[in-house]
Amino acid sequence: METIQRRHTATLTAEALVIAYMGIIALAAHITGINLLLFPELAALSHDVMTRPGGKWASQPWRLILTPTMTAIVGLFITRHASYGAVASAVIALLALAVIKLLRSAIGPAISAGVLPMVLGEKSWLYPVSICAGLVGLVVLLLAFKRWGPRVEASSGSSARHSEVVDALEAYPHSRFWVLSLLAFVLVLGAAAQITGLRFILFPPLVVMAYEIFGHPEVPGWMACPIFFPIVCFLTALIGVLADQAFQASSLAVMLTTLCSIAVLRAFRVHMPPALAVGLLPFVMTAPNIWYPVSVGIGTVVLVLCFWARRSFQRSYATVAAEEA
Template sequence: MGGFSRLWSFVSKAGLFGDAATAAYIALVAAIAQATGLFYVLFPELGALSNDILRRPHGTWARAPVLLVVTPFLTAIVGTLVTRHMAYDLSSVLLTVGCAILIIRVLKSPIAPAISAGLLPLTLGLPDWRYPPSLLVGTGLLAVLAGIRHRAAPVPLTLVRARDRADDIVEEAPIDYSWAPFFLLFLLVAGLAASLTGQRFILFPPLVVIAFEMFAHAAVCPWAGRPLILPVACGLTAAGGVIAVSLLGAGPLAAACIAILGVIVLRLFDLHVPPALAVGLLPFVMPDPTYAYPVAVTFGTALLTLTFLAWRRLVAALGRS
């Protein structure tokens, strides 16, 4: 019995239970998507949300099950409405992202991945009104699992790890928006590049979430401290997603493999970027994923890195003056 307790303690501390549970959950949602024929039931950001919620049952996202369901649903409605009435260009991108951030601000929601839910239909050219309610399947199931996991997992009696405290802050809705002009500058540059080249995935939906949390919580955001490795990690998870779907098809096995591969990449780099798991799952909902996707992902993430470094240098210079 003592040996089992020690083993379980190791598994829990290493986050292995959460990683395995994430792969199982993603496979289940993929099976539902395959059975219903609605591929967008597997909303890619479910990878990020499930990994954090199942690993950290007392974290910020896990403590907001209602907003977990409501926020992506509302932003998806906005994204679908924009997609039905506007072509993909810089104005439609900015309108969609702006409305999604407004929804998050009004609701005081910590669910930043909902921004991706709004931008996804515009990026994919998906004007289907079945998309918003389809998100309720995955987020609703995850909300139930979050509640069960939250009640079953003991409340830590010791001090919470510094990384957990940082993750909680990063997931909270921002209070200060002084960073917004540079975030907007990034959206303008990346959106313009996507529009001019026709490579919409230069501004892939999870990248907006990565940028939002990176700028909003620069002091504690895990990937804000290592921005140069971010394009490599996202590029690898994107390539892994394309390879998995190409070899295994868009089914539960491919989805589980993508989730596991994403976790492995992030662990190899010791980089905690939950939205990177969504990057790997995007090929699952793309009509014809090709290797142009990881190239576009790497380029777009590099643009974010350059913009963020420029902003951080400007802030430091103003602080010294």
């Protein structure tokens, strides 16, 4: 019981540091006028590495900085030379995957860093510099927490099993045809976003979620009940919009959004760090409104349906193959 209590206290301490760090980043963005210092996936990365300092992402501190920075450069370059569209988004996603592969990195949220400039229409070279600065700060905080902070990881029991599942989910994908599935998903939703004008039907963290889910369909426990996943993302998106409007994109609004988003993930028993980024996207958007959470809901519903369809097909194929053998 005492060990469980220590773990609980350590986790709460780590989450408090994440909320405070996001508030500091938001303040820095306000003071400097560099809005994209508040890179939304920074919340996802921060929460995972601080609550799991022995996890896969936290074990690659230099790749944690380098991978998103390089994909951000790739995404910005494409955005500066191509108009918004499904094909351009798919090209960025493919190049981001190549960067992850070349660096032997486990940092899936780097894909979001590549896609974000295309969705926002961002063309300033300050964008990758801002991402790099935020990640350097995160790594400094992580290393300090590892040295002086309380232990968060458990060595046995359900916590250890959960951590093993999460590490497997964050490993580089090895599922058959996962790249084709991911690119098809990006192209279809990108086309829908392009036709409807609702760009955030294909919001950047959704590509990261698709990368993790399509690449690891055999990993159990990514969510207690997948049907609730669109609700989780809709709620975090709505929280972000409401906080942005109520508190004028202040540090308080960012901290409150991060806190509430963590609470939502806990309530629904889901470990999907990119969902935290969903709540922070309104703070880097121009005039976010109700269409943002609606678009997020549409995109996540399609992802869950695609995941179920792909898993059903794979099981049917395996059954037929077994019968023929």
